[in-house]
Amino acid sequence: MIVLDLEFNSGWYSVNMEEILQIGAVKIDYPGGPIKSAFNAYIRPSVHKRLSPIARLLPEVQSSMDSPLDFRQAFALFLDWVGDERVCAEWGRNDVRVLFKNACYWGLEAKLPDYCVDLQTAFGRTVDAKNGLPLSRAVEYCGIPDSFVFHDALNDAMYTALVTRYIDEGTLKDCAFALTERDIHPVIPPKQPKKNQTRSGPFDSRKQALSSRSSRRVACPECGTVLCVNEWATQDGTVFYARCSCGGHKFIRRLRMMEAPDGRFWTYTDTISWSSDNVKLLSAAQNYARHTCAPDKPPRRRRR
Ligand SMILES: [Zn+2]
Secondary structure: OEEEEEEEEEOOOOOEOEEEEEEEEEEOOOOOOOOOEEEEEEOOOOOOOOOOHHHHOOOOHHHHHOOOOOHHHHHHHHHHHHOOOOEEEEOOOOHHHHHHHHHHHOOOOOOOOOEEEEHHHHHHHHHOOOOOOOHHHHHHHOOOOOOOOOOOHHHHHHHHHHHHHHOOHHHHHHOEEOOOHHHHOOEOOOOOOOOOOEEEEEEOOHHHHHHOHHHHEEEOOOOOOEEEOOEEEEOOOOEEEEEEEOOOOEEEEEEEEEEOOOOOEEEEEEEEOOOHHHHHHHHHHHHHOEEEOOOOOOOOOOOO
């Protein structure tokens, strides 16, 4: 079993992809087993021009910036090291996906693992924790000495492997998951938003796009009061309008629905004035088709 951890830089420019800055991994024969071998590679980034505030705080970020390895080289070394291992475990269920997404971005072929194990959920269930515990908390809980700095991929992979000793074996099986091809294709939005537009996505369906909180949230252009659209109206299924009022001011929210080449949806929203022409557009749409927004799912917890 490979226990994997990554450090990466999230970006939001032309491609939505977490660019990997470091791959850390260890091999164990079974959960709780001794660490047999370790892999570490710092990767010089080249996709995103700027580091995110989180990436800037990584303890070893300079080693990545100065690394002689680009992703292609590091990934080739990693696959060599992995050999025939077909099972991958990690703290959460994000890093394996990110790894293969990066490989896909660079056009590198690699077989997906047979299955992956979400050790964070497995550990949480073992100790009856409600939410996703940070790795550092689990390490503390298990009484493992935290002599190595966290958020270095190799150290985190090592800590994760050590924590497997404390995880209930039945729980491990329940926390297995598989990656699909769809998980690993980088998400390409159809186009850049215009100056006054807000872009949100990707969404799996039009309904999800219309109901998402990010598509529905709007601030009154006069007083800044934040509102949430409850109903969209449309004539053509592409441009949607919503009547908005903060109490003191009236305006119209406009949403354009775009489908990306991968079949997912993006919304581009802007605000237009309550002028008679715009009100005509709104009324025409309202007379044609109305879409009431389903309640949004609560936001997913992020790992860090
Ligand atoms: Zn207002």
